[in-house]
Amino acid sequence: MRTLLLAVLLLLGGCPAPLVSPYDEVIEKGVVELYEQLNFFVRDVADAAGKPEGTYEANARRYNVMETKLDVLILRASSRSLGSGCRLEAKVYEKVASTLGGSMPADMKPQGEPAGDANGCNTRLLELVKQQLGFIREIHARTDKCGTPPVSCLRPATAASALKIANQSITAVSVVEAAKRN
Amino acid sequence: MPTPAVERIFEEMMQAGEKAFGDGWSAVASYAPAEFRKMAVQIAEIAQNVAKYKLDKSEGYSEETGRILMKMQRTAAESVLVATTQLNLIAVQKAMDAMAKVLRKTFKGLVARIL
Numbered sequence: 644m645r646t647l648l649l650a651v652l653l654l655l656g657g658c659p660a661p662l663v664s665p666y667d668e669v670i671e672k673g674v675v676e677l678y679e680q681l682n683f684f685v686r687d688v689a690d691a692a693g694k695p696e697g698t699y700e701a702n703a704r705r706y707n708v709m710e711t712k713l714d715v716l717i718l719r720a721s722s723r724s725l726g727s728g729c730r731l732e733a734k735v736y737e738k739v740a741s742t743l744g745g746s747m748p749a750d751m752k753p754q755g756e757p758a759g760d761a762n763g764c765n766t767r768l769l770e771l772v773k774q775q776l777g778f779i780r781e782i783h784a785r786t787d788k789c790g791t792p793p794v795s796c797l798r799p800a801t802a803a804s805a806l807k808i809a810n811q812s813i814t815a816v817s818v819v820e821a822a823k824r825n
Numbered sequence: 826m827p828t829p830a831v832e833r834i835f836e837e838m839m840q841a842g843e844k845a846f847g848d849g850w851s852a853v854a855s856y857a858p859a860e861f862r863k864m865a866v867q868i869a870e871i872a873q874n875v876a877k878y879k880l881d882k883s884e885g886y887s888e889e890t891g892r893i894l895m896k897m898q899r900t901a902a903e904s905v906l907v908a909t910t911q912l913n914l915i916a917v918q919k920a921m922d923a924m925a926k927v928l929r930k931t932f933k934g935l936v937a938r939i940l
Contacts, residue, residue: 662914662921729907764907771904778897786889800874801886804894807867811860811901815908818856822915 664723664762666823670769673716674816677772680709681813682806685779689802693790699783700795706780713773720769724762768816775809831865856912860905867898 684705691697782801789796797805871894877885886894 662918663911764911768904768907768911771900771907774900775897778893778900782890782893786887786893798886798890800877800884801890801894804867804870804874804886805897807863808894808897808901811863812904814860815901815904819908819911819915822912 663823664720664765666820667719667765668824669719670716670765671817671820671824673712674769674772674813674820677709677712677716678810678813678817680712681776681809684709685797685802685806688783688797689799692787692796692798692802693794695794697789697797698795699780702783706776706783709776710773713769713776717766717769717773720762720765724766729764729767765816765819768812768819772809772812772816775812779805779809831869857905857909864898864902864905868895871895871898 684702688697688702695701779797782805783797784795787796787798787801788794789798871891874885875888875891878887
């Protein structure tokens with residue numbers, strides 16, 4: 644009995660650092676607001692495709708507003724992190740590394756490595772949302788064209804696809820925060 | 826009605842997920858499969874929209890846009906994988922907290938002093 648108790652105590656005592664970062668209401672609420680803001684914005688811009696008010700130039704500042712909001716959330720998450728990146732399960736890390744090939748982010752670490760901490764993954768999830776916003780901005784500014792003469796726009800079909808994909812990254816943040824809260 | 830391409834992509838993603846997560850798969854089974862299915866549908870949708878644009882420039886979107894959307898999908902896949910790992914860890918953390926609580930109750934004095 645004494646050995647068993649000692650083993651359990653060692654087991655619990657051996658993990659002093661939490662496995663996941665604590666629940667953060669500000670991040671959960673901020674991400675829900677961003678979801679609403681981005682979804683409204685993309686639909687609004689797609690409705691105006693081909694018109695002057697739907698061009699990238701007319702909407703660049705709205706991207707800046709959303710980006711700034713994300714920067715604030717990233718700063719909040721990273722201020723709690725040791726700055727050593729996000730630690731993934733070893734097998735998952737291998738899978739992600741093989742999927743992403745050479746573009747594996749340097750701050751993604753497999754579990755078991757000393758680098759990486761529980762708060763790093765929160766930061767990473769938010770950075771991925773920011774990347775998605777950057778991709779939508781790039782399409783709007785550079786690759787989508789509408790009307791005659793062609794002007795920059797977000798085509799309705801692009802808007803539909805881009806929103807569904809970006810929402811997956813946003814949902815990932817809220818699913819994790821909701822799981823911590825419950 | 827899901828197309829055979831969507832079903833094939835989905836099955837491959839599910840198998841890869843199960844392999845990668847092993848025993849922890851059940852903890853995330855309600856979140857990950859739904860997200861993998863969305864990815865499979867979206868990948869097929871991107872290909873369809875690029876094909877539409879080639880036939881009629883007023884439909885779908887260009888190959889260049891399709892390429893960026895595929896990059897977005899790759900980023901979304903990373904989000905889902907990181908979230909899935911986090912959900913696993915949250916389950917483990919909750920189990921450990923519950924264990925510690927039981928131990929505190931059972932071995933009051935001694936354990937409370939150590940934990």
